[in-house]
Amino acid sequence: MRMPGTSFIVLNNKEELNKLYNRYTTTEIAEQIGCSDETVRQALKRHKIKLRKQGHRSIQDQLERSVLKIKQELRKWPLESQQEIINAIK
Numbered sequence: 001m002r003m004p005g006t007s008f009i010v011l012n013n014k015e016e017l018n019k020l021y022n023r024y025t026t027t028e029i030a031e032q033i034g035c036s037d038e039t040v041r042q043a044l045k046r047h048k049i050k051l052r053k054q055g056h057r058s059i060q061d062q063l064e065r066s067v068l069k070i071k072q073e074l075r076k077w078p079l080e081s082q083q084e085i086i087n088a089i090k
Contacts, residue, residue, distance in 0.1 A: 006033045006034065007033040007034050007035040007039070010029075010033050011033070011035070011039065011040070011043040012043075014047040014049070017029075017040075017043055017044065017047060017049065018047070018049050020032075021044060021049060022059045022060065023059070023060035023061075024060070025037075026040040026041050026044070074086075
């Protein structure tokens with residue numbers, strides 16, 4: 001349940017809106033704060049936050065998909081090689 005006035009607060013705070021947009025789509029943000037996706041897009045434009053092309057996923061989603069692909073590929077490798085790569089990433 002969202003708090004009353006949440007959409008106004010988020011849409012008028014450039015930093016907060018930018019943080020959300022780096023992680024979610026305009027539709028997802030709109031659902032979270034209780035407004036339309038067009039309202040979110042208008043706020044992004046007003047704050048001069050560059051809009052992604054329609055259908056492009058958020059940075060967070062792209063990262064999560066990349067990590068999933070890496071994990072799937074790692075499963076094909078011998079266990080000791082997997083551990084070496086995991087340790088190198090940390």
